[in-house]
Amino acid sequence: MSVTKAEIEAALGRVALPDGRSLIEHDLIRALSIDGGEVRFVIEASTPEVARQMGPLRDAAEKLVSELPGVTRASVALTAHGPAEKKPAPPSLKIGGHPKPQEGPTRPAGVQRILAIGSGKGGVGKSTVSSNLAVALAKAGRRVGLLDADIYGPSQPRMMGVSKRPASPDGKTIIPLQAHGVTLMSIGFMLEEGKAVVWRGPMLMGALQQMLGQVQWGELDVLLVDLPPGTGDVQLTLCTKSELTGAIVVSTPQDVALIDARKALDMFATLKTPVLGLIENMSMFVCPDCGSEHQIFGQGGVAAEAETLGVPLLGVLPIDLETRLAGDGGTPVAAGDGPMAEAYARIAEGLIRGGMA
Numbered sequence: 001m002s003v004t005k006a007e008i009e010a011a012l013g014r015v016a017l018p019d020g021r022s023l024i025e026h027d028l029i030r031a032l033s034i035d036g037g038e039v040r041f042v043i044e045a046s047t048p049e050v051a052r053q054m055g056p057l058r059d060a061a062e063k064l065v066s067e068l069p070g071v072t073r074a075s076v077a078l079t080a081h082g083p084a085e086k087k088p089a090p091p092s093l094k095i096g097g098h099p100k101p102q103e104g105p106t107r108p109a110g111v112q113r114i115l116a117i118g119s120g121k122g123g124v125g126k127s128t129v130s131s132n133l134a135v136a137l138a139k140a141g142r143r144v145g146l147l148d149a150d151i152y153g154p155s156q157p158r159m160m161g162v163s164k165r166p167a168s169p170d171g172k173t174i175i176p177l178q179a180h181g182v183t184l185m186s187i188g189f190m191l192e193e194g195k196a197v198v199w200r201g202p203m204l205m206g207a208l209q210q211m212l213g214q215v216q217w218g219e220l221d222v223l224l225v226d227l228p229p230g231t232g233d234v235q236l237t238l239c240t241k242s243e244l245t246g247a248i249v250v251s252t253p254q255d256v257a258l259i260d261a262r263k264a265l266d267m268f269a270t271l272k273t274p275v276l277g278l279i280e281n282m283s284m285f286v287c288p289d290c291g292s293e294h295q296i297f298g299q300g301g302v303a304a305e306a307e308t309l310g311v312p313l314l315g316v317l318p319i320d321l322e323t324r325l326a327g328d329g330g331t332p333v334a335a336g337d338g339p340m341a342e343a344y345a346r347i348a349e350g351l352i353r354g355g356m357a
Contacts (some may be wrong), residue, residue: 003070005032009179011064011176015057015110021104022063037072039065048278051080051163062318095190096207105243108212108304110219111145113245114356118239118268122153122229125248125281128327129317130226131159131270132334136348136357137222138181138333144357145183145209145223149234151204152197154188155350156226161330166215173285176213180335200231208237222357230260231267241270245356246276248314253301255315261302267307276356278306279347298318312354 008033013024023029023043033042043058045051052148086160107114117124127150134146150158157163160179164187165335167175176185187197187207199207217223222245228234238244247268251261261278268275280302285294296319306313320340326333334344351357 001035003034003039003068005034007068008032008034008041008065011068012061014066015061017057018025023057025327037070039071040075040077042077042079044078048080051078053330054078055137063230085230094205095187095210096197102209105241105245108215108217108223109174111217111223112220113166113222114225114242115222115245115357116225116235116268116273117250118227118235118247118264119229119250120231120262120264121236122256122258124229124250124252124261125317126229127226127324128156128160128332129250129279129281130224131156132332132344133183133324133347133351134224135180135332135345137224137336137351140222140345140348140352142217142348142352142357143183144181145217145220147187147215147223148184148186149208149225149238150228151187151199151207151234152228154186154191156184156186156310157188158296158330159327159332162189163193165341167304172214174211176215176217180332183217183220185211187211202252204233205237208234209241211240231263235267236271239268239273244273246274247275248279250279250281250307251302252282253295253299254297255301258305260303261305271281275309275311276351277312278302278309278314278352279314282319288321312350314350315343317343 009024012029013022015023017026019050028043028045030044043054043061045054052333055078058076064074067073089171091303117126117130130146134144137143146156148154162177162179162184164177166185169175174185176183177189178184192195225238227238249261249264251257265275282297283299285292285296303313321335322338323340333340348357
């Protein structure tokens with residue numbers, strides 16, 4: 001014998017709301033249907049807020065109806081009259097645009113020093129040096145920030161092992177990320193991996209100003225800025241719009257790299273940015289089997305250039321497989337122990353002793 005609509009409504013008349021009146025008396029039942037032994041209906045609350053509180057009533061109504069003779073299954077949905085409550089959308093943070101005018105060079109609040117790390121050409125290991133030097137300084141007790149300003153080819157997210165998107169509580173302020181004791185910001189955090197940045201000069205300049213001025217860097221002893229290779233818009237913007245403490249130039253010892261490194265040095269001189277020192281990277285290769293040294297790119301070219309210019313040679317770093325593996329794995333080699341970590345620690349100590357970091 002099939003259940004009737006009247007029997008179902010009688011059962012629902014026993015399910016009372018907090019005011020003592022039943023679901024039937026409040027006229028909350030909609031779309032009641034009977035298909036053999038299956039019963040379906042909807043409880044429609046007055047607002048989304050009320051609906052969220054009516055879960056126990058829905059369960060009670062479903063249980064009562066399912067226990068009626070002739071009912072094999074009861075299905076009850078809970079909905080609300082009118083549109084659902086809209087949650088505020090997360091703030092939209094747009095990176096890249098025309099730069100806002102500045103009266104003069106500025107420095108982010110709380111940041112004591114800004115060091116630019118540049119190179120005349122790509123492929124000399126500038127970003128590797130930047131990430132490892134930042135970690136080495138942090139291990140030495142300094143409060144360190146690292147800004148990946150290589151807009152077209154950001155590599156710090158991979159090298160530092162961070163892939164999250166920075167938060168923005170108001171669509172303007174940017175909360176930086178943290179890794180290995182270093183405060184981080186990169187355009188790479190704002191883009192999908194593999195997504196190309198196709199921007200003209202003004203957008204690059206605007207993005208750099210945002211990442212310097214809108215990021216809550218906090219209290220930092222030093223902010224390292226990993227520059228793109230060359231002598232373009234990003235370098236010009238950083239040197240003219242920021243209060244730079246100075247620049248460090250990274251180069252391999254080969255003549256082709258040194259030709260471009262001299263251009264970077266000339267650029268910093270033209271923009272009145274002091275060069276604090278040079279770092280010779282890929283200076284040699286030490287054979288892991290026999291221990292012999294091989295000067296693949298030559299040796300001593302950067303040291304000679306530093307002597308000619310009268311600036312310090314901050315360090316000499318060999319080609320090292322562990323460094324490459326550590327960078328690809330997201331944990332810079334300076335975060336661990338071993339000869340390369342010690343080499344970066346010595347460079348960090350020299351910067352600290354010289355009052356540069």
